[in-house]
Amino acid sequence: MKKNAVLLWLAALLLWLAAGCAAGMGEEDPGLELWFPIDPELGIASAALDACPYQGEDPSIPGLLSALLAGPPPEEVEFTSLVPEGTRVLSWSLEEGVANVELSAAYAELAGVELTVTDYCITLTLSQLPGVDGVRITVNGGGQSYRDRRVLHRSDVLFSGAEETPVDVSAALYFRREGGDALGFELRRFRVTEGRVPAKEALSALAAGPEDKGLLPLLPGELAVRSARVDKGLCTADLSANLLEIPEEDRALAAASIVETLCSLDGVEQVLILMEGEPVEEFGGLDLTQPLRPSAGPEGGQPRRAGRELEPQP
Numbered sequence: 001m002k003k004n005a006v007l008l009w010l011a012a013l014l015l016w017l018a019a020g021c022a023a024g025m026g027e028e029d030p031g032l033e034l035w036f037p038i039d040p041e042l043g044i045a046s047a048a049l050d051a052c053p054y055q056g057e058d059p060s061i062p063g064l065l066s067a068l069l070a071g072p073p074p075e076e077v078e079f080t081s082l083v084p085e086g087t088r089v090l091s092w093s094l095e096e097g098v099a100n101v102e103l104s105a106a107y108a109e110l111a112g113v114e115l116t117v118t119d120y121c122i123t124l125t126l127s128q129l130p131g132v133d134g135v136r137i138t139v140n141g142g143g144q145s146y147r148d149r150r151v152l153h154r155s156d157v158l159f160s161g162a163e164e165t166p167v168d169v170s171a172a173l174y175f176r177r178e179g180g181d182a183l184g185f186e187l188r189r190f191r192v193t194e195g196r197v198p199a200k201e202a203l204s205a206l207a208a209g210p211e212d213k214g215l216l217p218l219l220p221g222e223l224a225v226r227s228a229r230v231d232k233g234l235c236t237a238d239l240s241a242n243l244l245e246i247p248e249e250d251r252a253l254a255a256a257s258i259v260e261t262l263c264s265l266d267g268v269e270q271v272l273i274l275m276e277g278e279p280v281e282e283f284g285g286l287d288l289t290q291p292l293r294p295s296a297g298p299e300g301g302q303p304r305r306a307g308r309e310l311e312p313q314p
Contacts, residue, residue: 097133251284
């Protein structure tokens with residue numbers, strides 16, 4: 001990592017710890033998750049750690065450890081991994097509520113904040129399992145004797161007295177009006193915890209479809225929001241290749257629904273849509289290589305290129 005990125009990331013970690021780190025800890029458990037560091041290069045300063053769904057079929061200590069050491073799934077582009085290459089699980093056991101994990105000597109390459117963050121990722125991930133109240137991590141040949149005595153608990157990730165501070169975010173989600181080619185919207189309120197990106201939450205809800213009658217979805221339900229970040233009024237939304245499942249005649253309206261929805265969030269003025277990390281030159285007659293602004297109409301419509309009207313290509 002670059003030195004400046006590490007310093008910024010450390011500052012984000014300290015802020016995250018002080019404010020309450022565990023996003024979603026107090027919510028209904030959606031299933032097992034894997035905890036990873038947020039990639040500091042993305043400039044997401046609201047949290048240092050976050051979780052993504054565990055997609056494996058082995059809901060056990062070795063299954064979760066194997067997935068953690070393999071790193072975040074390719075589609076979870078906002079995450080990174082600090083686990084040194086060559087790190088292996090040498091042994092594990094569960095005794096009196098403590099998961100004892102012995103890792104190979106490569107793990108001893110970690111130090112300082114990177115070691116602390118990686119320890120937290122392992123602890124938060126394993127402590128989801130029934131019967132796991134704490135985690136003890138030892139390193140074979142690493143010379144880290146303190147690990148033989150220290151048991152990490154989920155609550156250790158928080159400073160004493162810290163509380164999670166959820167924030168309520170409102171957004172207008174734009175869908176097709178039933179029986180026509182115009183957009184209509186429904187208002188949604190999201191309770192966003194530390195580490196959750198409002199723009200990503202809004203896009204995921206948009207892909208999931210409307211709740212109000214008279215509105216129809218425009219985006220594929222399987223559409224994955226790879227990342228969404230906001231910088232100086234520009235929201236860059238990276239979507240999966242499922243975007244191409246939208247019929248040609250509906251693509252311009254779908255792009256408008258994305259732009260209108262994201263620009264309903266505070267701080268978002270224009271939107272750049274990517275697909276699998278790459279710009280899209282032509283999408284339903286629209287050039288998506290440049291940022292788009294919402295239409296001038298009250299209910300959405302043709303999005304505008306930032307600075308001037310966006311005309312359909314012939």
